[in-house]
Amino acid sequence: MTLTALAALVPALPFLGAAAGLLLGRRAPGFVRPLAVLPTATSFVLAAIVAARQGTGPATDAAHRLTPTGSVPIDIALHLDGFAVLIALLVGLVATCVQVYSLSYLRDDPRYPSYAAVVSLFTAAMLLVVYTGDLMVLLVGWEVMGICSYFLVGHYWETEAARAASIKAFLVTKLGDVPFLIGVFALAADAGTFRITGILSTASAGGLHHPTVIALLLLAGVAGKSAQFPLHTWLPDAMAGPTPVSALIHAATMVAAGIYLVARLLPVFTASAAALAVLAAMAAVTMIGSGLAALAQDDIKRVLAYSTIGQLGYMAGALAVGNRDAAVFHLLSHGAFKALLFLAAGVVIHAAGTNSLTAMSRMGNLAKRVPDAAWTMGLALAALAAVPPLSGFFSKESVLRAAEHAAQGDTAHVPAAVGWTVLVAGLATAVLTGAYASRLFLLTFLGSGPEAPDHGKQPVPMTAVLWVLAIPTVAFGGLAYRRLPDWFGGAPLGPTLTTGVLGTALALVGALAAYSAWRAVGTTRAAVPLGAVVENADADVEPALVEAEAIATHKEVYGDIAAADDPGDPGRLLLGPLHGAAAHGFRLDAAYGALFVRPVLAATSLVRFLDREVVETWVKGAAGAPNLLGAAVRKAQTGNVQTYLGALLAGAVVLAVLVAVGG
Amino acid sequence: MNDTLDALLRLVAVLVVFLVLPLLVGQTEHKVMAHMQGRLGPMYAGGFHGWAQLVADGVKFAQKEDVVPADADRRVFQLAPAVALLPYLVVLIAIPVGPHGFVGEAVDAGLFFVLAVMGVGVLGSLMAGWASANKFSLLGALRSAAQLMAYELPMLLAAASVAMAAGTLSLPGIVGQYHWWWTLWQLMGGLVFFTAGLAELQRPPFDMPVADSEIIFGAYTEYTGMRFALFLLSEYAGIVVLCGLTTVLFLGGWHGPWAGSVGWLWTLLKTAVLAFVVIWLRVSYPRLREDQLMKFAWTVLIPVSLAQIALTGVVKVVTS
Amino acid sequence: MHLIYPAVLAVLLFSIGLYGVLARRNAILVLMSVELMLNAVNINLVAFDRWLGDGLHTGQALTLFTITIAAAEIGLGLAIVLLVYRNRGSSDVDRLTDLADPGRPLPEQRAPGGTAAGDEKAEATA
Amino acid sequence: MNVVHHNAAGSGFLSPTGVEITFVLVGLVVLGAALVTVTTRQLVHAALWLVVALGGIAVEYLLLTAEFIAWVQVLIYVGSVVVLLLFGLMLTKAPIGRSPDADSENRWVALGVALAAAGTLVWVVADAFRSTWIDVHPANGPGATAVTGSSLFRFWVLPFEALSVLLLAALVGAIVLSRRRPEGRDR
Numbered sequence A: 001m002t003l004t005a006l007a008a009l010v011p012a013l014p015f016l017g018a019a020a021g022l023l024l025g026r027r028a029p030g031f032v033r034p035l036a037v038l039p040t041a042t043s044f045v046l047a048a049i050v051a052a053r054q055g056t057g058p059a060t061d062a063a064h065r066l067t068p069t070g071s072v073p074i075d076i077a078l079h080l081d082g083f084a085v086l087i088a089l090l091v092g093l094v095a096t097c098v099q100v101y102s103l104s105y106l107r108d109d110p111r112y113p114s115y116a117a118v119v120s121l122f123t124a125a126m127l128l129v130v131y132t133g134d135l136m137v138l139l140v141g142w143e144v145m146g147i148c149s150y151f152l153v154g155h156y157w158e159t160e161a162a163r164a165a166s167i168k169a170f171l172v173t174k175l176g177d178v179p180f181l182i183g184v185f186a187l188a189a190d191a192g193t194f195r196i197t198g199i200l201s202t203a204s205a206g207g208l209h210h211p212t213v214i215a216l217l218l219l220a221g222v223a224g225k226s227a228q229f230p231l232h233t234w235l236p237d238a239m240a241g242p243t244p245v246s247a248l249i250h251a252a253t254m255v256a257a258g259i260y261l262v263a264r265l266l267p268v269f270t271a272s273a274a275a276l277a278v279l280a281a282m283a284a285v286t287m288i289g290s291g292l293a294a295l296a297q298d299d300i301k302r303v304l305a306y307s308t309i310g311q312l313g314y315m316a317g318a319l320a321v322g323n324r325d326a327a328v329f330h331l332l333s334h335g336a337f338k339a340l341l342f343l344a345a346g347v348v349i350h351a352a353g354t355n356s357l358t359a360m361s362r363m364g365n366l367a368k369r370v371p372d373a374a375w376t377m378g379l380a381l382a383a384l385a386a387v388p389p390l391s392g393f394f395s396k397e398s399v400l401r402a403a404e405h406a407a408q409g410d411t412a413h414v415p416a417a418v419g420w421t422v423l424v425a426g427l428a429t430a431v432l433t434g435a436y437a438s439r440l441f442l443l444t445f446l447g448s449g450p451e452a453p454d455h456g457k458q459p460v461p462m463t464a465v466l467w468v469l470a471i472p473t474v475a476f477g478g479l480a481y482r483r484l485p486d487w488f489g490g491a492p493l494g495p496t497l498t499t500g501v502l503g504t505a506l507a508l509v510g511a512l513a514a515y516s517a518w519r520a521v522g523t524t525r526a527a528v529p530l531g532a533v534v535e536n537a538d539a540d541v542e543p544a545l546v547e548a549e550a551i552a553t554h555k556e557v558y559g560d561i562a563a564a565d566d567p568g569d570p571g572r573l574l575l576g577p578l579h580g581a582a583a584h585g586f587r588l589d590a591a592y593g594a595l596f597v598r599p600v601l602a603a604t605s606l607v608r609f610l611d612r613e614v615v616e617t618w619v620k621g622a623a624g625a626p627n628l629l630g631a632a633v634r635k636a637q638t639g640n641v642q643t644y645l646g647a648l649l650a651g652a653v654v655l656a657v658l659v660a661v662g663g
Numbered sequence B: 001m002n003d004t005l006d007a008l009l010r011l012v013a014v015l016v017v018f019l020v021l022p023l024l025v026g027q028t029e030h031k032v033m034a035h036m037q038g039r040l041g042p043m044y045a046g047g048f049h050g051w052a053q054l055v056a057d058g059v060k061f062a063q064k065e066d067v068v069p070a071d072a073d074r075r076v077f078q079l080a081p082a083v084a085l086l087p088y089l090v091v092l093i094a095i096p097v098g099p100h101g102f103v104g105e106a107v108d109a110g111l112f113f114v115l116a117v118m119g120v121g122v123l124g125s126l127m128a129g130w131a132s133a134n135k136f137s138l139l140g141a142l143r144s145a146a147q148l149m150a151y152e153l154p155m156l157l158a159a160a161s162v163a164m165a166a167g168t169l170s171l172p173g174i175v176g177q178y179h180w181w182w183t184l185w186q187l188m189g190g191l192v193f194f195t196a197g198l199a200e201l202q203r204p205p206f207d208m209p210v211a212d213s214e215i216i217f218g219a220y221t222e223y224t225g226m227r228f229a230l231f232l233l234s235e236y237a238g239i240v241v242l243c244g245l246t247t248v249l250f251l252g253g254w255h256g257p258w259a260g261s262v263g264w265l266w267t268l269l270k271t272a273v274l275a276f277v278v279i280w281l282r283v284s285y286p287r288l289r290e291d292q293l294m295k296f297a298w299t300v301l302i303p304v305s306l307a308q309i310a311l312t313g314v315v316k317v318v319t320s
Numbered sequence C: 001m002h003l004i005y006p007a008v009l010a011v012l013l014f015s016i017g018l019y020g021v022l023a024r025r026n027a028i029l030v031l032m033s034v035e036l037m038l039n040a041v042n043i044n045l046v047a048f049d050r051w052l053g054d055g056l057h058t059g060q061a062l063t064l065f066t067i068t069i070a071a072a073e074i075g076l077g078l079a080i081v082l083l084v085y086r087n088r089g090s091s092d093v094d095r096l097t098d099l100a101d102p103g104r105p106l107p108e109q110r111a112p113g114g115t116a117a118g119d120e121k122a123e124a125t126a
Numbered sequence D: 001m002n003v004v005h006h007n008a009a010g011s012g013f014l015s016p017t018g019v020e021i022t023f024v025l026v027g028l029v030v031l032g033a034a035l036v037t038v039t040t041r042q043l044v045h046a047a048l049w050l051v052v053a054l055g056g057i058a059v060e061y062l063l064l065t066a067e068f069i070a071w072v073q074v075l076i077y078v079g080s081v082v083v084l085l086l087f088g089l090m091l092t093k094a095p096i097g098r099s100p101d102a103d104s105e106n107r108w109v110a111l112g113v114a115l116a117a118a119g120t121l122v123w124v125v126a127d128a129f130r131s132t133w134i135d136v137h138p139a140n141g142p143g144a145t146a147v148t149g150s151s152l153f154r155f156w157v158l159p160f161e162a163l164s165v166l167l168l169a170a171l172v173g174a175i176v177l178s179r180r181r182p183e184g185r186d187r
Helices: A003-024 A029-054 A082-105 A112-131 A135-156 A160-191 A196-204 A211-225 A234-240 A243-252 A254-264 A266-270 A273-296 A300-320 A324-352 A371-384 A391-407 A416-445 A460-480 A484-488 A497-520 A522-527 A543-558 A570-575 A578-583 A585-634 A641-662 B002-037 B053-063 B074-094 B110-120 B122-131 B135-166 B171-177 B187-201 B225-250 B259-284 B290-319 C004-023 C027-052 C058-088 C114-125 D016-039 D043-063 D067-091 D107-128 D145-154 D157-178
Strands: A060-064 A076-080
Touching (some): A003 A029, A003 A060, A003 A082, A029 A082, A029 A112, A076 A082, A076 A112, A082 A112, A082 A243, A082 A254, A082 A324, A082 A460, A112 A135, A135 A160, A135 A196, A135 A234, A135 A243, A135 A254, A160 A234, A211 A254, A211 A266, A211 A273, A234 A243, A234 A300, A243 A254, A243 A324, A254 A266, A254 A324, A266 A273, A273 A300, A273 A416, A273 A578, A273 A585, A300 A324, A300 A391, A300 A416, A324 A391, A324 A460, A324 A484, A371 A416, A371 A460, A391 A416, A391 A460, A391 A497, A416 A570, A497 A570, A578 A585, A641 C004, A641 D107, B002 B053, B053 B225, B074 B122, B074 B225, B074 D043, B110 B122, B110 B225, B110 D067, B122 B135, B122 B225, B122 D043, B122 D067, B135 B171, B135 B225, B135 B290, B135 D067, B171 B225, C004 C027, C004 D016, C004 D107, C027 C058, C027 D016, C027 D043, C027 D067, C058 D067, C058 D157, D016 D043, D067 D145, D145 D157
């Protein structure tokens, strides 16, 4: 089979699996699980083969034009290069892991068939985005992902939080997509094609008329999908979905799409220094803000969500300094360890019966209950905090190195100020990352108090997946940083002494600060009673149900999904007065509420008033008048045929006279 | 002027025929039935063979009081006998008796004319039956109307067959086209025509509308005297017309030896024979039931007449 | 002959039929009036056929068609009227007002006992 | 014997003026009979007056030299249609004597409409055919049966066949309508 055909099969297989799953889900329940796992797994294998055959060679392009559009042509195009095949590999790996994990995690869920099918569709859409060489086709995958995320986040639609989160995810990403669509059109209008290669050559030839406008419009879409400030607010709330979904969204698919797009279209952005500056500012604010917020969160998954936002900020920063190799490198390694983190968090939530760190910190022996999760999560957190020699260290150092490079003014098109911004923000974030990673680990696994409930051994698929993902978490960065430049065809990605030492040191500082704060408040923690554990110690209950219940009851116990009023939290000590604000994402939602939601609500109430009291009056009048007329006319309906006929003929005579006289 | 005189003469001749022939048929019926049934009554009047019986009947009718029932619709009641009788008079005009214009008036579409006008006669029965204000009369009228409707169709079809064979609707024309083998060729049609004609005249065995043992003479129940005589006269005139038509259409009219000079005699002779057959049938056959009558028309006569038309068509196409 | 004679005859006959259709109460009388109107049309057709004298004899052919259709119409019409009479005991056109706005009073009864007898008849024939 | 073949009863005897006068006189009879038909209160009388009107129309056809049509008129209308109408009247128990309510309440409206229609149409017709004449004299005119027949079966065969189907449909329809349902089944 040709490389192109293989590559086309990669997104097609999960799509067909999704279609078959949706069709057969109710009628043939026996096929649902194979249909969920096998196409995705096959697709992963095929992606690996594609990656191997594409290798470090020149990019492969194939296009098929279905029909002429009349103006800018639309092609079913494939574009395979180092970025695409590697990211597709990552997507395939994470998706397969998620599907396998879901087998156990959503074992008895009545909606599992549709869930699995939508996950497959989600995977297919992401693979399409990765492989395609045409912006229009990319947009299709982009939007399919949007709708799939809506369904998946709202999987527990019985809970208020899930419903609200799914709608929020949909609306916020759509808010970015509108300018994005306009940007794509503007881009295509300038370049005369939707093909990415054509656009890139136009951009590098300086053929774009309004690079800044286009870049900013595209950035809006990227900010929405990749959860960058100020459109990041949907991501923490999206934790109301099942854990595997979070893993999928955060590690490989949705959020990666935005970064991937900017990486693909980087020449468009580098054509505008202003756009780069905006991107850098966005990345910096995102990184630091999310780091602070992560330190204050109570929900284990929300911590991870904010950490994702922060890591995405790193990638955006790398892109802002014009180094897409570093960005994609970080995307790959982050994908592996973030998927691991979420899946492990799912195991922990199942074991603990709660998703609240406050509750976990008062639970003894949790690490012993779930040793696999504890070990792998520890590794992944270390990778997150960029502890050498884990893969997170290498990828993050590549970002910092790129930023330093730009700060010294050595990168073309990139202002030094941008480089400095990214570098400083990145270093500051390194501290915060170390702090919240440590806090998470300490609160989760080193709690003391009554024994955690015993659910027996965790299901094998779930733990096996964790160890599978632990391999790239540990080894990928170290093994790959010398090879990747060949695949990407770019600058070296290895760590430099300055940034490496500095970054590691800062991470350690953060970790130490968190540890000492934890020790400092340890007695308080022991003294202050509880925070409730969700009492659902029934061993047979499936993990997803435990999570759904945990999400549903969290608010009742703690009053807020984001925070618990816990004096034993080291984050509270570290953040001081900032804690309250950080726990609520710096009240950005409230600001949005005041700025947008309330005016809109006011406008709707005005419209409602106009509709009910003004328009309705006319409508009622319009209905009433015919009613009255009808009552009058009804009097003529005697039922006597002769009367009707008489009137009819009289009319005919009158018409005849009129015609005779007039004609 | 000559034309007018000619026409006038013809009309007078027709009138004479109309006044004489039915009476002859009536007298014959008396005698024939008397002989066949061994009835002695009609043999007395006047001495020899009861020759004055008809005159006596006429006198008796004339003597009787002209009664109109109290609830009757007087004018319609009085008008009905005339309506029943007149069509036959009109029809007689168009029946050719001999060759070379020996006919009251040669109507171009004579056959059509004859059938059309004969159909009007039933109105007399209907009027009489309704105007009598008598339930038996009404029943009789309804029966005769139904009977007429049912038998009009086979009669028309049989006549159409002859018209097809001759290629003309003119009665003298049809007779002119006649060959002796036509009688065999059109035999089915002739039988149908004659039978249907009997039914239209309400002669036995098709006389349910006037069945005296069932509905007391049907439409004529309330009639007495001269009006009743007129109804009787219309019946005999009908016999004459029917037999004459059958003769003209199926038996070749004036054709026979020395047709040029005594053709009219042949016509009258054939008519008389047919009239005798009509009387004979009255004596020999029992009356059909109403439903049998309808069934006979729809399931026997109409199919047979259609078959006759098909046969005529085939022969016409083959021989032409 | 002046064409106006048959034409005016047809017009007047048509108007008389029109009056009958609109004014008569008994459905069979209405049918008769319809026949008058049809005949008026036939007179027109024949007269104009004579005037135009076209080779197809359109007027006369159409007259024959009209007569045939009229015969069919009278058969069906009578069947309907008889059915109505059998079901309702009356063939008055202005009492067949089932499609009217409900709650409107029927016209006055036909004759004392007339409807009752009609009902009996309807039951007897049904 | 001097034989004179007349192609149409009536017209042969009369001069053109005579035809015209006869036409008008018969027309008056027709109109009078028609008027009585639509106004009389005796139902059966209406049918009988209809016979007069229809017969008069047949005569008018003869005067217009449409002989075949005339006999068809007699055969179908007088012989069958009127008989059917009388049949219908008798089956629906038409009373002897005057029915007080032969006319409905619409009669004044009907009169107005009819008069308006008559006025309009007469005006239009008179205006249109003020100076149009038809020739009713020529021998062997279009009314002859042979001519009518050949035109009917040569040029009008298709409509003729269609008409046969229509008649068949009417026949079936009438049978279905008037058939009595067996007992125990709803009407």
